Amino acid sequence: MSHRRRGLSLVALAGMLGLALSTPAGAEPHDAGRDISRDISRDTLAADDGWAAADGGTTGGSTADAAHVFTVRDRSELVRALDGGSDTPKIIRIAGTIDANTADDGGKLDCDDYATGGYELRKYLTAYDPRGWGSARPSGPQEEARQASAAKQAERIELPVGSHTTIVGLKGAVIKGASLQLRGSDHVIIRNLELRDAYDCFPVWQPNTGGLGDWKTAYDNIWLRGATHVWIDHVTISDQGHPDEDEPTYFGRNHLRHDGLLDITNASDLVTVSWSRFADHDKGLLIGNGDTATGDRGKLRVTLHHNQFENVVQRAPRVRFGQVHLYNNRYVVPADAHDYRYSLGISTESAVYAENNAFTTPGHIEVADLVKSWNGTALHQTGTLFNGYPVDLLAIHNAYNSGSERDLTADVGWTPTLHQKIDSAVRADREVARGAGAGRLR
Numbered sequence: 001m002s003h004r005r006r007g008l009s010l011v012a013l014a015g016m017l018g019l020a021l022s023t024p025a026g027a028e029p030h031d032a033g034r035d036i037s038r039d040i041s042r043d044t045l046a047a048d049d050g051w052a053a054a055d056g057g058t059t060g061g062s063t064a065d066a067a068h069v070f071t072v073r074d075r076s077e078l079v080r081a082l083d084g085g086s087d088t089p090k091i092i093r094i095a096g097t098i099d100a101n102t103a104d105d106g107g108k109l110d111c112d113d114y115a116t117g118g119y120e121l122r123k124y125l126t127a128y129d130p131r132g133w134g135s136a137r138p139s140g141p142q143e144e145a146r147q148a149s150a151a152k153q154a155e156r157i158e159l160p161v162g163s164h165t166t167i168v169g170l171k172g173a174v175i176k177g178a179s180l181q182l183r184g185s186d187h188v189i190i191r192n193l194e195l196r197d198a199y200d201c202f203p204v205w206q207p208n209t210g211g212l213g214d215w216k217t218a219y220d221n222i223w224l225r226g227a228t229h230v231w232i233d234h235v236t237i238s239d240q241g242h243p244d245e246d247e248p249t250y251f252g253r254n255h256l257r258h259d260g261l262l263d264i265t266n267a268s269d270l271v272t273v274s275w276s277r278f279a280d281h282d283k284g285l286l287i288g289n290g291d292t293a294t295g296d297r298g299k300l301r302v303t304l305h306h307n308q309f310e311n312v313v314q315r316a317p318r319v320r321f322g323q324v325h326l327y328n329n330r331y332v333v334p335a336d337a338h339d340y341r342y343s344l345g346i347s348t349e350s351a352v353y354a355e356n357n358a359f360t361t362p363g364h365i366e367v368a369d370l371v372k373s374w375n376g377t378a379l380h381q382t383g384t385l386f387n388g389y390p391v392d393l394l395a396i397h398n399a400y401n402s403g404s405e406r407d408l409t410a411d412v413g414w415t416p417t418l419h420q421k422i423d424s425a426v427r428a429d430r431e432v433a434r435g436a437g438a439g440r441l442r
Helices: 010-014 075-085 121-127 141-157 393-400 425-435
Strands: 069-072 090-094 097-099 158-160 165-169 174-176 179-183 186-196 204-206 214-216 222-225 228-238 262-265 269-274 277-283 285-287 302-305 308-314 323-327 330-332 344-346 351-355 358-360 371-373 379-382 384-386 389-391
Touching: 069 075, 075 090, 075 097, 075 158, 121 141, 141 158, 141 204, 179 186, 222 228, 330 425, 344 351, 358 425, 371 393, 379 393, 384 425
Parallel strands: 069 090, 090 165, 097 174, 158 179, 165 186, 174 186, 179 222, 186 228, 222 262, 228 269, 228 277, 262 285, 269 302, 277 308, 302 323, 308 330, 323 351, 330 358, 344 371, 351 379, 358 384
Antiparallel strands: 204 214, 384 389
């Protein structure tokens, strides 16, 4: 096994070449100036569009009767339409901007409104400063107050999405501050919607994480737990409003406020994520949340295609156990991204089949930085572009890994059959740049 070398040149790389919606009265047609007259809210997933097309496909709330088709404009209306995560077929159209941090009377809520039991960040920091507290897990009055405060916020911003539900955005639709929770749900479609800033007011200090301790946050913008037959399409997900990089440092660690943009865990299965934009975030997309979660074996079958990962530090995605088809995606690392860690995380028993993905990075990011492995053994990749040059991610990872990572093989034990036309990475890079995300559905 070779040790990693910095400054990999293009000459060295050359030797590794892998040669419309129904809208409220008075609203304009959606989608960036395009006049779309059809109602996408009753769309179902195409028969060949990724893993979510397996076993009968994904139909969402397409069979909803007229009494269960809603256009919602605020949190209270959204909560009523979701009906506690019921399995009644329903279609929910999002109009305008809905803020989950809103009281029942419509008033805006902030972190102070959730704080209870005497919780104060200043007191919390004093109580659990590692210089006095040590490396034990926080306990006592301030941790109890933090937990009670966190529970108040969770009750407000965690929104359950039940089976047979379609959520679509009208023109410019945004849900901010919320965590959409798909727990045990079957047949869910989320399309043409911007989700932003699932902000945790009360992160917990974990002294033993990563050796130096770290702050752990609670909310993903979308979290699938035991969910099946899910199609997420033309969504935009980001931290817009409260980027973690603007947060202060406590105990030598950034006081993080966001968890994942999209997490697919707890034996979720048959998921397609397409034409979506993940942006300006640390931990992007997690598939499988534990190395010992052996119940995930045979599950976590996910297709990711025509998505853009822009300024995502890590997990784009990180995979455990799942059979993941990753094709025609676009990765953009900005020039000032000095905290970039990796894009593709190959973890325990994962089987990632990557085809024709394009990466654009600044000069200080090398091909060998794109893939990181923890207990993973395999990665199938073809057609990868790196700053316009074809590369073999597998060969480069094995040649230049850090020595703490094992070499990967190309045999992932399966070959995708459920997919639409796979374009070249050059074409996909261009098409995704102009077509991915909310408001760009054609």
